[in-house]
Amino acid sequence: MSRYRPPRRRGSAYITPEGEAVLRRELHQLWKVERPQVTQSVHEAAKNGDRSENGDYIYGKRRLREIDSRVRFLSKRLEELKVVDRIPDDTDKVYFGAWVTLEDEDGGERRWRIVGPDEFDLARGLISVDSPVARALLGKRLDDEIQVRSPQGEQRYWIAEIRYSGPLEEPLHAD
Numbered sequence: 808m809s810r811y812r813p814p815r816r817r818g819s820a821y822i823t824p825e826g827e828a829v830l831r832r833e834l835h836q837l838w839k840v841e842r843p844q845v846t847q848s849v850h851e852a853a854k855n856g857d858r859s860e861n862g863d864y865i866y867g868k869r870r871l872r873e874i875d876s877r878v879r880f881l882s883k884r885l886e887e888l889k890v891v892d893r894i895p896d897d898t899d900k901v902y903f904g905a906w907v908t909l910e911d912e913d914g915g916e917r918r919w920r921i922v923g924p925d926e927f928d929l930a931r932g933l934i935s936v937d938s939p940v941a942r943a944l945l946g947k948r949l950d951d952e953i954q955v956r957s958p959q960g961e962q963r964y965w966i967a968e969i970r971y972s973g974p975l976e977e978p979l980h981a982d
Contacts, residue, residue, distance in 0.1 A: 818924025819936050821903050822888045826926035830888075834881040837874050845870050884925065894971045901944045901969055903936055908968035909953075916967060921945070 822830075849867035858864045895902045901921070908918045919934045921944065927935040934941050943953040947966055955962050 820887050820889050820923075821891050821936060822923035822925055823904055824890055824892045826923055827885070827888065827890050830881055830885055830925060834878060834885070837878050837881070842871070842874050842878070845874065888923070888925070898971055899948055899969065901947050901966070903945075904971060905944075906968075906970045906972075907944055907966060909964040910967045911962065911964055917964075918968075 845867055849864060849871060852858075852861055852864035852867055855861055855864070891903050894904075901907055903921055903923075906918060906920045908916055910916050919932050919940065921936050921941045922933045924935040924937050926933050927938075936942075936945075939957075940953075940955050943955050944966070947953060949966055949969055951966050953964050953966070955964070
């Protein structure tokens with residue numbers, strides 16, 4: 808009997824072309840490189856007799872289950888995703904894929920790119936379209952003010968710049 812796991816909340820089905828490429832590379836790496844290697848090591852370990860005390864065999868079987876689970880997830884997720892690969896007609900507004908520079912009340916600046924939930928990486932300045940900050944930004948224009956509730960309280964930002972170029976820019980964080 809398996810443990811009950813509540814259904815995982817599905818994030819938005821949007822992804823940038825760069826994000827899709829990362830997921831496809833991971834799927835290829837798991838299916839074409841790692842799985843055959845682990846399968847071979849399990850096969851070799853199985854030749855050593857008693858499997859109940861064979862660490863290599865037990866670990867290999869566990870790793871195969873992990874790989875198969877991730878491959879199933881990636882395959883299904885890639886079928887569901889919608890790649891957003893065009894720049895919007897109105898580039899003066901914040902939409903999916905935009906790099907947005909925000910200024911806080913103290914004059915500090917932060918730069919984030921709005922991406923799909925599968926690409927989220929704060930260290931690289933990538934925020935999920937489902938995040939409170941991104942939801943507050945969507946549809947806003949240059950110099951608009953947004954308010955975001957955080958554990959530190961209500962935070963106010965002003966939109967200092969909106970751009971739709973350069974997928975691999977460096978994030979800007981005021982510290």
